[in-house]
Amino acid sequence: MESPIEQLIEKYWNGETTLEEEKRVKSHFVENPALSKESDYFRFLKKEQEVKFNPKVKKNSRRTWLSAAATVAIGLITAALVLQESNKDPFAIEDPQRALEETRRALMMIGSGLNEGQSYALELTKINKAKEELKEESEAL
Amino acid sequence: MKKLVAIMLILGAGNLAFSQGAVMTKYFEKYSSDEDFTKVSVSSKMFSLFTELDANTEDEKEFLDAISKLKGLKAVVGENVESAESKRIYAGAVADVDKEGYEELMTITDAEENVKISIKENGGKIEELILVAGGKSKFALLSLYGEIDLKKISKLASSMRVHGMQHLRNLDDDYEDDDDNDRN
Structure with missing residues (x-):
């Protein structure tokens, strides 16, 4: 014949004990290690039961900072993108052929300006040269 | 945190580097709804697309070479502008360009038109070029951005004058049309 405590343990393993009986089983084992x-x-x-949640555990401060920074970064980048979109040039030429043509025209305009300036500069140096030659000749005389 | 700040700075700098000067922005805004003024803008993306083009002729090769390092082109061109108005806009634009710290490269003044070319340099390289032109009934403000080689551009213009007679003829036609308008 099993002792009452053995019967209780049997019941416990079968999951049929009441809360009261469970307590008795537990204390029995703790008292008789x-x-x-x-x-x-x-x-x-x-x-395990003695382990309690301690709310004062220090949070990982580095992590907190990082997540805050990431949030701010996402916000800023979104704002930058939106701004850039709104700054988008309304006169930008989308057709490559036309863009090439406009670029050619612009370069022609700048280039012919440059050449005109150069030819004036060339003429000026010619005149200066002639002047100097005259001066030299007059000094020689 | 430091990385983040660095990234933000890079983003900001990138924006600045690709935006063409304040002068162009001002004139784009000023004449944005005026139909007498043609606004042209070629983006850096478009220029990078040009570098993939194949040249068929020697002239084309020269042209593509000259624009290979450009990053942007913006222009405001006014046609049929009254002579007095054109002069006024020209003077205003020249003053604006000077105020923004551009260096004068050359000024050509003759009976037909005034042209002023100014540049902005960075470490010995021309970074931006602005041309302001005002003549009878015409006004043009033009800005090139990127690495600009004046020799190439000037050579291009003179070789086009020799080979590209077609272009010249077109230009002449344009001028005659304008003269007709003046007489009317």
Whole structure:
């Protein structure tokens, strides 16, 4: 015949104990640690129960900073993109052929201006040269 | 945090580097709804597309070479502008360009028109070129952005004058049309 505590344990493993009976089983093992291997299990259970949530655990401050920074960055980048979109040039030429043609015209305009300036500069140096030659000749005389 | 700040700075700098001067922005805004003024803008993206084009002739090759390092072109061109008005806009634009710290490269003044070419340099390289032209009934403000080689551009213009007679004829036609308008 099994002792009442053994019957209780049997009941416990079958999951049929009431809360009251469960408490008795647990205290039995805690009070008699040498009884069996099962006592280890129950002592473990008791220890686990003592672990409590400690709200004062320090949060990882680096992580917090990073996530805040990331949020700000996403906001800023979105704002920058939106701004850029609104700044988009309304007169930009989309057709490559026309763009090439306009570029050619612009370069022609700048180039012919440059050439005109150069030819004036050339004429000026010619005149200066002639002047100097005259001066030299008059000095020689 | 430092990385983040660096990224933001790079983004900001990128924006600045690709935006063409304040003068162009001002004139684009000023004449945005005026149909007598043609507004032209060629983006850096378009220029990078040009570098992939194949040249068929020597002239084309020269042209593509000259524009290969450009990053932007903007122009405001007014046709049929009254002579007095054109003079006034020209003077205003020249003053604006000077105010923005551009260096004068050359000024040509004759009976037909005034042309002023100014540049902005960075480390010995021309970074931006602005041309202001005002003549009878015409006004043009033109800005080139990127690495600009004046020699190439000037050579291009003179070789086109020799080979590209077609272009010249077109230009002459344009001028005659304008003269007709003046007489009317």
